[in-house]
Amino acid sequence: MLQISSSKVAQIILLAHELRMNSGELEMLTEDLSEDEHETMGRLDDEEIRSFIDDLNEEEQTDLIALAWIGRDTFGPDELDEARATVETEITRSAADYLLGMPNLSEYLESGLDAFGISANDEEDDIM
Template sequence: MTILSRQTTQEESELGIPLSKVCYIIIKAREFDAKDVQTDPDPGSNPSDDRDISVLEEHEDDPAEEELRSLIDALSVDEQVDLVALAWLGREEYPDDWTEVRAIAAEEHNERTAAYLCGNPLLADHLADGLSALDLNCGDFEAAHL
């Protein structure tokens, strides 16, 4: 095992959420964030006729948002706290110290974590930046799953 692998394992153990879960949530957040505003609320056409272009637009019953919310809701409290702390760390609005930002996130935790995080239009970027601040990334996970 190389020194880099040991460092990553040690830093990853600071997280109460597996890196693979964070990476999967980042991918789902990118799918959700990539949506464009709805241009035609009632197109009246067949999806096969319009090349399914409406899938790229925001809708009230957006399956990408529903999946992202259900993923976050299904996390344990510790995992939700870590996810919020990572987003805050990536937003650079809180201290760079993981222990301190995680303690603040734990103190602020409530039952609206999914709604709060899904309301962040840069969630994927903030989570990725938070991981980067901990010298972690999703490169291997993305290569294996995309």
């Protein structure tokens, strides 16, 4: 059983979709900025999703990473406990930093929920 609610995962999926869409627009708008200015703009852009992930408790953050790994087929849904143990021993930076480094985060989380028979679309519809 996941320690994070499917509605929280759906919220993160929506924020990740939004971040990905905005990052394309941001890239066009910031072409002429220096590297430091561009990095600052990127951090501002991911502030909402980063804050949401940081506000999760440790068990929820662990399961969120494990769910992403299940979604990318690193583990199967029947290996949730093993995925959790791996998160706890191998991830040394913040959950937000780790997850936001995944270019396909929203897709991995959607696939992870699907692996447990949970429809991300139904959860997203409830949020909206």
